[in-house]
Amino acid sequence: MPPLVPVSLPATRRFAMPVRVYYQDTDAGGMVFHATYLDFLERARMEWLRSVGWEARRVVAEFSVMFVVRNAALDFVRPAVLDDLLDVSLAVVHAGGAHLELDQRVDRAGEPLVRARVELAFVSLPGHRVARMPGPFRAALADWTGPQPEHSPP
Amino acid sequence: MPPLVPVSLPATRRFAMPVRVYYQDTDAGGMVFHATYLDFLERARMEWLRSVGWEARRVVAEFSVMFVVRNAALDFVRPAVLDDLLDVSLAVVHAGGAHLELDQRVDRAGEPLVRARVELAFVSLPGHRVARMPGPFRAALADWTGPQPEHSPP
Amino acid sequence: MPPLVPVSLPATRRFAMPVRVYYQDTDAGGMVFHATYLDFLERARMEWLRSVGWEARRVVAEFSVMFVVRNAALDFVRPAVLDDLLDVSLAVVHAGGAHLELDQRVDRAGEPLVRARVELAFVSLPGHRVARMPGPFRAALADWTGPQPEHSPP
Amino acid sequence: MPPLVPVSLPATRRFAMPVRVYYQDTDAGGMVFHATYLDFLERARMEWLRSVGWEARRVVAEFSVMFVVRNAALDFVRPAVLDDLLDVSLAVVHAGGAHLELDQRVDRAGEPLVRARVELAFVSLPGHRVARMPGPFRAALADWTGPQPEHSPP
Numbered sequence: 001m002p003p004l005v006p007v008s009l010p011a012t013r014r015f016a017m018p019v020r021v022y023y024q025d026t027d028a029g030g031m032v033f034h035a036t037y038l039d040f041l042e043r044a045r046m047e048w049l050r051s052v053g054w055e056a057r058r059v060v061a062e063f064s065v066m067f068v069v070r071n072a073a074l075d076f077v078r079p080a081v082l083d084d085l086l087d088v089s090l091a092v093v094h095a096g097g098a099h100l101e102l103d104q105r106v107d108r109a110g111e112p113l114v115r116a117r118v119e120l121a122f123v124s125l126p127g128h129r130v131a132r133m134p135g136p137f138r139a140a141l142a143d144w145t146g147p148q149p150e151h152s153p154p
Numbered sequence: 155m156p157p158l159v160p161v162s163l164p165a166t167r168r169f170a171m172p173v174r175v176y177y178q179d180t181d182a183g184g185m186v187f188h189a190t191y192l193d194f195l196e197r198a199r200m201e202w203l204r205s206v207g208w209e210a211r212r213v214v215a216e217f218s219v220m221f222v223v224r225n226a227a228l229d230f231v232r233p234a235v236l237d238d239l240l241d242v243s244l245a246v247v248h249a250g251g252a253h254l255e256l257d258q259r260v261d262r263a264g265e266p267l268v269r270a271r272v273e274l275a276f277v278s279l280p281g282h283r284v285a286r287m288p289g290p291f292r293a294a295l296a297d298w299t300g301p302q303p304e305h306s307p308p
Numbered sequence: 309m310p311p312l313v314p315v316s317l318p319a320t321r322r323f324a325m326p327v328r329v330y331y332q333d334t335d336a337g338g339m340v341f342h343a344t345y346l347d348f349l350e351r352a353r354m355e356w357l358r359s360v361g362w363e364a365r366r367v368v369a370e371f372s373v374m375f376v377v378r379n380a381a382l383d384f385v386r387p388a389v390l391d392d393l394l395d396v397s398l399a400v401v402h403a404g405g406a407h408l409e410l411d412q413r414v415d416r417a418g419e420p421l422v423r424a425r426v427e428l429a430f431v432s433l434p435g436h437r438v439a440r441m442p443g444p445f446r447a448a449l450a451d452w453t454g455p456q457p458e459h460s461p462p
Numbered sequence: 463m464p465p466l467v468p469v470s471l472p473a474t475r476r477f478a479m480p481v482r483v484y485y486q487d488t489d490a491g492g493m494v495f496h497a498t499y500l501d502f503l504e505r506a507r508m509e510w511l512r513s514v515g516w517e518a519r520r521v522v523a524e525f526s527v528m529f530v531v532r533n534a535a536l537d538f539v540r541p542a543v544l545d546d547l548l549d550v551s552l553a554v555v556h557a558g559g560a561h562l563e564l565d566q567r568v569d570r571a572g573e574p575l576v577r578a579r580v581e582l583a584f585v586s587l588p589g590h591r592v593a594r595m596p597g598p599f600r601a602a603l604a605d606w607t608g609p610q611p612e613h614s615p616p
Binding site: 182183188189190192193196220222223224225226227228229230233282 | 491496497498500501504519528530531532533534535536537538541590
């Protein structure tokens with residue numbers, strides 16, 4: 001299988017957050033357990049959504065909609081280990097009316113550890129039927145879809 | 155602090171299930187991560203409840219009630235490691251109208267690894283107000299509260 | 309993004325194991341958390357390796373080698389929920405001298421929930437350099453690479 | 463069972479760190495899964511140890527010693543939910559030559575959610591024999607054992 005995720009991407013605006021590695025994230029192989037990276041990626045997605053005003057619990061209560069992960073492809077390039085301070089980031093690859101395709105990365109001091117492509121579907125509750133994102137959210141996303149300078153939270 | 159949980163207990167009926175240790179359960183210290191034992195204990199509790207006819211999802215749907223863990227005390231006596239086949243068990247210490255106190259254990263080939271005391275509260279949804287267990291469940295529990303011979307699922 | 313993993317596969321020998329869904333596997337969206345499926349897939353891989361005589365801890369001790377997940381692609385087709393009894397399975401898509409490509413699935417009563425492609429690399433310790441699998445293991449794997457009738461553990 | 467952990471404690475120096483609740487931390491009951499609080503508590507312990515110059519991986523490499531959790535008692539007072547920003551803290555209750563007893567708490571805007579007593583043993587590797595903490599670490603701990611004003615990381 002060739003690499004699932006191309007390592008380069010046209011320079012786009014990226015959201016990044018730091019994540020520390022604790023014992024809970026590692027396994028007896030001495031490194032971060034592979035499934036744990038999906039947890040790290042979720043944290044970055046949720047903080048990014050929060051940064052555009054989209055808090056998950058409030059959105060569910062007000063709009064009866066949520067994002068679900070439809071598919072994910074991960075390349076585990078190098079292992080992270082205990083005590084590492086990781087840089088977990090995302091960029092919007094494609095924003096459709098009802099889904100979102102993200103490039104997500106885990107790096108350590110500029111060194112690539114994990115490369116991921118994650119597709120989210122926007123669904124209504126209950127029933128998880130695919131829905132269209134509300135206008136204000138599509139507008140907020142527009143800020144993240146064009147090529148822009150690197151961005152980190154303050 | 156003295157041991158939180160007495161190692162001996164009057165011979166009571168015990169429910170036991172086997173649990174295998176995978177990489178996902180371990181940490182970089184080479185052993186099972188301490189919080190993971192709470193996952194193992196939950197599996198045994200849910201299979202025991204299922205064995206008395208109490209499936210969590212159906213009970214929530216029909217009765218709008220659920221169990222929540224109110225407190226837990228764990229002694230980590232010896233570590234479990236990768237590939238271990240563990241014996242996770244429980245006995246009812248006390249069954250009140252609205253709560254349940256359990257003695258839970260993790261053993262490996264008769265050797266004690268973890269000793270735990272877990273108290274569950276029975277609550278109504280939404281709001282998590284303490285509620286009384288329905289009669290049929292209290293009756294099913296009565297089978298588990300007296301001293302009885304060792305029991306394992308078939 | 310088109311589906312990452314083709315739903316059909318030439319009939320090959322499959323290894324399957326049952327996995328029950330507990331609260332620990334779910335999230336506040338009411339379904340199994342997406343990263344948890346990677347845990348389920350690991351359990352099936354480790355039980356399959358055990359079934360061909362390959363116990364992880366012993367292999368590390370004797371041969372100083374291990375498998376690492378190099379990449380994984382997952383399609384989340386339908387959600388699993390609390391209390392579900394899942395069928396987690398795998399088939400060997402390709403077995404090279406130093407890596408293994410697996411088709412992994414999570415089904416519920418014949419209904420597809422997750423489709424995954426997982427590539428494992430065989431590495432030596434310490435240092436995680438790619439290594440060739442020992443002959444006995446390659447031979448044991450040969451039993452799993454041809455098209456064969458469905459198989460489940462007894 | 464009476465509350466395992468007294469709610470009040472003589473005013474001691476506390477170490478605190480913020481923890482956000484994501485989907486990965488919750489369960490289908492709509493709240494944080496009880497075992498997840500042990501993860502939160504571990505994060506605070508490791509950041510506190512780091513703040514006194516004790517990085518886990520380096521300490522293992524240099525001194526072949528580590529902390530293990532010997533026992534833990536938790537009262538789950540009120541549930542945390544998705545998006546909550548929690549305050550996870552600790553204070554040293556007792557520091558012996560080979561073990562450490564901590565009062566740990568999870569609060570939300572001053573409201574108590576979890577109260578815990580955690581005892582760590584200091585052990586040597588391999589073999590996990592109880593060992594005495596090196597002098598520099600005992601000295602660093604002395605800063606944390608007397609009653610002192612509230613402390614948070616910068």
